Amino acid sequence: MQPTLMLAEAAQASAGDASAALQAAVAYAPATGILSYMWLLIAVPAVSALILLTTGRWADKWGHWLGCAAVLFSFVLGAAMFFELRDLPNRAVQLDLYSFIPVGSLQVDFGFLFDPLTACFVLLITGVGFLIHLYATGYMAHDEGRRRFFGYFNLFIAAMLLLVLGNNYVMLYFGWEGVGLASYLLISFWYGRPSAATAGKKAFIMNRVGDAGLVLGIFVMFAQLGSVNYDVVFSNAGLLPSTTILVLGLLLLLGACGKSGQFPLQAWLPDAMEGPTPVSALIHAATMVTAGVYLIARSNPIFSANLTLQTVVVSVGALTLLLGCIIGSAKDDIKRVLAWSTVSQIGYMFLGVGLGGGAYALAIIHLLAHGFFKANMFLGAGSVMHGMNDQVDIRRFGGLWKYMKITWLTFMMGWLAIIGIPPLSGFFTKEPIIVAAFARPGWTGWLYGFAALIGAGLTAFYMTRLFILTFHGPKRWTTAKEGSVDQHPHESPWVMTIPLILLALGSIFAGWLMASPVAEWLTPVLGPPVEEHPTTLSHTTITVLSLALTVAGAGLAYALFNKGTALEPQPAGALVTAARNNLYTDAFNEAVFEKPGKWFTRALVFVDNKGVDGLVNGLAALVGGGSGRLRRLQTGFVRSYALSMLLGGVLVLGAFAAVQLGWMG
């Protein structure tokens, strides 16, 4: 109890508001045993990244294995800590390493928190991360920059772990920017390609917009509560006025939307596929893009405190999930379809965290399962590209199941999981979110419920389209005759297939393993799991409806694409054209933000050139001219030097005399 009391007192003192009676509802125990080494989780990959990025070519031979070993170490340590935590009475343990920013009343410690939510993320990041690292040793085998790649990759793991391990928002922000940096570096990893460099910049800039929101949110917290520590903030969030909570939540939501590719900041995520495929799998599917979900789930005391805020989150989620499905149905690039699918699936997670209550846990469970099946499919896509000379156009695949059996089977598991066929994981994790959406009272329940249902059908459609066009139907491969390369598809080496198999197993079983135990496990952080009972439609009806829509979507896609498809994009109706153009969201961004921004910049440049520069240049000319004139005094003649010294001496004497006269008088 002692530390808790002290924290509350400190918060009270720093908040400087005597009337706000602060409570200590949230209390973290100090770390003991193996948990006190939680900093090693971050330190090991960080040091490994440093070694990989600073040592020269002599590390080329073994560098990637060092990278894998560092992540494996973190995974093993994370697992050990998970079991340690399970046996503790208070399953929230924190460790303050040192005082990070001690400025006046702003006291930020370099501190970590290990609780059930963090434990889930740590295992996901290091577990899936290790498999993808292993895969990348094969995928990047012929790339000259492999050592640099693993350096960035380890940097990402370290930053992501910092993001989920921090015990205050500044630590979270530290990791947040760290993963942003790693993401930028990895998207533009092949910086020689203009498209990759542009995509990197796009991701960076759109993330800046979101990050600005997060920073402002942290400032609001400090201004209103005098602290940015989770325990103090969560204990006292309920005391804030409703408007403050709304503003704070919206700012955090903006940050979450930027990082997770949610409306209106979704456009960078599909372009981020310019990076190597393991990057897409790890950063832009399984882990980093779910940071927004983590942020909202972590801040659940804030988001649960305001109904309007929750409605905004749910709306963002529902809108984005439909947007992602529709655009995904019209894309032909295998990685971009998967990217839009990621956007859409994170939409489901936002829907879940927005619904609040028991749905927080549902969103996190869906997040974990999604980490498995989406990473699985991305790596599968990478394996296909590996065997097809880096072809990404699904119009030019077909019939590949015969040539890469392991990739086909594992991808199938991912496909069945994401569209929610029982008994694979997606069914158990997505369906409860749909039910929870229907459980929302009033007409909004219908609205969000149907959005989620339609999303399920559309998901089945575009994922089946992707699967059929890639692995089945007639071969539509490029040939030397049409001026391209002949294709000789082949299965990938074992370092790539083993992660695929393990992730496929995860896609199958994650649902059962997680559904109920994880919800209970997360209770200390997110509240007890509540069985939602929609009043409008019965649970069974919803399940049947969703399954029916899924089968219908998949069947439609099978009927349309089983015979293959045209090799070139065909003229299409308004909806498909709109979907091919990302539903004009890019055009919207350009018209609403980019163009006025450019005009504003030009106006500022004009003012700067004419006004500010004029002043500065004038001053510079003054100094330069003065310098030129003064220089003439430096004649080089000793006599004039002596004269100037004499004059100076006389002046000094005169001045001293004047002082002395003053002294006399």
Next chain:
Amino acid sequence: MGEDFSVNLPDLNYAALAPMLILFGAACLGVLVEAFVPRRARNAVQLVLGLLALVAALVAVLLHAPDVTDSNALTGALSLSIDQAGLFLQGAILVLAIVSLLLFGERTLENGGPFVAQAAITVGSELDRRQAAKESGATEVYPLAIFAVGGMMLFVTSNNLLVMFVALEVFSLPLYLLCALARRKRLLSQEAALKYFLLGAYASAFFLFGLAMIYGFAGAVDFRTIHASVTGSTNSPILLFIGLAMLSIGLLFKAAAAPFHVWTPDVYQGAPTAVTAFMAACTKVAAFGALARVLYVGFDGLGWEFTPVLGVIAVLTMLIGAILAVTQTDLKRLLAYSSIANAGYLLVGVLGGGKQGLSSMLFYLVAYGFLVIAAFAMLTLVRDADGEATHLARWAGLGRRSPLFAGVFTFLLLGFAGIPLTSGFVAKFAVFGAGINGDQTWLVLFGVLSSIILAFPYLRVVVMMWLSEPGETTPSVSIPGMLTSTALMIGVLVTLVLGVWPSPLLDLTTDVSNFIR
């Protein structure tokens, strides 16, 4: 009636005097080496002897430092005050001298080293060309430098104006000679030496006149009596003020403060670069050490009424140094003007007064000394057939040719400009902080203004090196020998370490900021 004919020898504290005795002894030994050691071995012998002497003196300083108390600091009948601040200044001079002496010894950059073999040979004659081509440089420079260092150490610890004057001459005369000994551009070097000598003598005259005035006022030349008279005497203070003004002129000349700075650019440019580095680092320490002692110990009884006058000088110094640096085209002259501006910043610290002013000045002297030695050491590396290529235009595009060199030089220039994470930032912060605490905010405003102006010429060099295309005349960067590399490495490391982790030295300068009269 009976006159006492016995001579009263003053008590001498030999432990306190040991560093200076070692140096003067070693310098005399160096003169003997010139006479008895064969020519070929002389350079090595002299260099080792010089370095050993400096290190031994430094050890003696360090050994004596813990024993210094307020009561045992004064020795030699009040003529010397080897107090904590004095010992710090001595230590700083020794450390900086060790680093500069490494530059003196460099023989790999130029055949025969940076010094001329026989200074008396007519410039441009056949004999001169021959000696420039192959003869080994004069090794008298080592004993001369050691004499100068000994004189500086005496200068900063003298508690008596007469001793101070003697010390001034002891360290000035070898410097005049050293300036004349450049192997290349000898006319320029000789001209520099002559100018320095003439103007130095002129300034010494001011000092001596001032001394006489003070004696007229106080009837004594030691600071304890002067202090007592300043606070208690009924004599006309006109003598006192004239005396102080003239003393200050003599000291400000050595410190290169405006309007007594005029010699600096010509001498810095003409002197061999190793000597310039030595002067820029060590002479600055000596001059400011003595100036602070005079102001803090001898005349603080005046209640710092002279501050406005010296303040105007500080402002002039900062502005003239910065503004004139803007149009310089020669790197040695640019650094000379920068050194003038830095004298102004140091004056801000001194005029801040109190323990903080003194401590900030001490820190600045050490930080600036290492920085300036490293910078001049870099200048010795850029060479063409005529020796060092110091014209700014010749440095265009050097970053493309020698990125490591340009990178290190950029770091040093950022240090001069006072960018954080370099010692320059901490040092400027310290003196300006002392200025503000001493209610001299107006000085600090001018200091900041001057720093802004001065950043321009530094950054212009950076831009020249990195953003210009290398021309055909861009000289090559020589690979430094072990001695220059060591000096460079020390300079750069200290600049970095004092920028990142300045607290140990700041604590030390605060602890020792205590003059005893």
